[in-house]
Amino acid sequence: MGVDVRIVAYANKKATAERACAAAFERFAELDTIMSDYRETSELMRLCAHAGGQAVPVSRDLFTVLQYAQVKARRSGGAFDVTCGPLVRLWRKARKSKTLPSQAEIESARGKVGWKLLELDPRRRTVRLLKPGMQLDLGGIGKGYADDCAQEVLKRNGIRSALVEAGGDIVVSDPPPGQVGWKIEVPNAIDITAAPLLFANTAISTSGDLEQSAEIGGKWYSHIIDPRTGMPLTDRIQVTIVARKGITSDGLSTAISVLGPEKGCAVARTYPGTTVYVRFATSAPNPGQPGRFDKR
Ligand code: AMP
Ligand code: MG
Numbered sequence: 155m156g157v158d159v160r161i162v163a164y165a166n167k168k169a170t171a172e173r174a175c176a177a178a179f180e181r182f183a184e185l186d187t188i189m190s191d192y193r194e195t196s197e198l199m200r201l202c203a204h205a206g207g208q209a210v211p212v213s214r215d216l217f218t219v220l221q222y223a224q225v226k227a228r229r230s231g232g233a234f235d236v237t238c239g240p241l242v243r244l245w246r247k248a249r250k251s252k253t254l255p256s257q258a259e260i261e262s263a264r265g266k267v268g269w270k271l272l273e274l275d276p277r278r279r280t281v282r283l284l285k286p287g288m289q290l291d292l293g294g295i296g297k298g299y300a301d302d303c304a305q306e307v308l309k310r311n312g313i314r315s316a317l318v319e320a321g322g323d324i325v326v327s328d329p330p331p332g333q334v335g336w337k338i339e340v341p342n343a344i345d346i347t348a349a350p351l352l353f354a355n356t357a358i359s360t361s362g363d364l365e366q367s368a369e370i371g372g373k374w375y376s377h378i379i380d381p382r383t384g385m386p387l388t389d390r391i392q393v394t395i396v397a398r399k400g401i402t403s404d405g406l407s408t409a410i411s412v413l414g415p416e417k418g419c420a421v422a423r424t425y426p427g428t429t430v431y432v433r434f435a436t437s438a439p440n441p442g443q444p445g446r447f448d449k450r
Contacts, residue, residue, distance in 0.1 A: 157321035164315040174311035178304040189296040206286030226405045227269035230421050234409035235381040239289025240266045245386050249368035264384040298404025301325035322360040325400040329354045340394050359403035361411045362392035378411050390435035397428045
């Protein structure tokens with residue numbers, strides 16, 4: 155999935171921690187072979203090869219993630235959309251080459267994007283992509299799910315106190331021994347609390363990593379796309395979500411980046427136990443600099 159994964163675990167014996175972490179990393183590796191769009195042979199990519207054709211039976215993991223994704227797509231009115239692959243690829247190329255795509259290229263990619271073009275059959279556990287050329291992208295939800303799964307493996311292996319992090323997505327279980335929570339700096343919350351927040355048995359995801367945006371012609375283009383317009387975000391929003399599960403916090407942080415604070419919070423309210431932190435970068439960035447956030 156293109157990120158480093160970090161696990162911090164507490165156990166009475168070193169051997170217990172090592173065994174548990176090895177199993178959790180193995181689970182991550184397994185999910186990478188399912189969800190990665192960097193690997194041509196991943197289950198996701200093999201599924202996309204059938205776009206425009208028959209329904210394809212898929213693994214329980216892939217089906218679960220796609221089901222969650224479709225619920226988010228519906229609740230966000232299509233702002234979160236895992237069928238956004240053709241647009242993500244087009245704009246990834248643009249950010250690398252520093253050249254904007256043509257309107258015709260954007261329209262062509264948009265024609266292959268839309269969450270209603272993704273059909274799930276829970277009874278047969280099959281997936282059908284209605285149009286040829288469709289490309290699924292789980293970059294906005296897969297890491298949170300993988301964190302959840304890794305925590306389950308750690309628990310099964312006797313670890314109750316752990317932090318799992320993949321990219322901007324973190325899931326924590328019980329606090330470290332003798333503490334009331336995991337100390338995590340939520341960048342967007344620092345000016346409210348003036349102290350790192352303490353977390354236990356929860357998930358924390360941040361979207362809007364400035365390092366992943368690029369300047370083309372004096373404007374900053376995010377790696378997050380608004381599937382409804384085919385354009386990347388340019389408002390330099392940063393969103394952190396605290397939720398019960400990683401699959402929820404990850405998808406929501408991406409969705410709310412697209413929707414903005416007001417509409418975004420309305421969607422977050424449909425997920426009980428969720429907190430939303432939003433801020434915008436206001437200062438015009440210097441060339442080559444990711445810019446600063448100075449207004450919440
Ligand atoms: P995150 O960092 O979790 O916000 O995820 C960003 C990644 O999600 C991008 O790099 C794309 O792979 C993918 N993505 C971009 N825009 C969207 C969107 N509107 N809905 C779902 N996934 C998206
Ligand atoms: Mg996300």
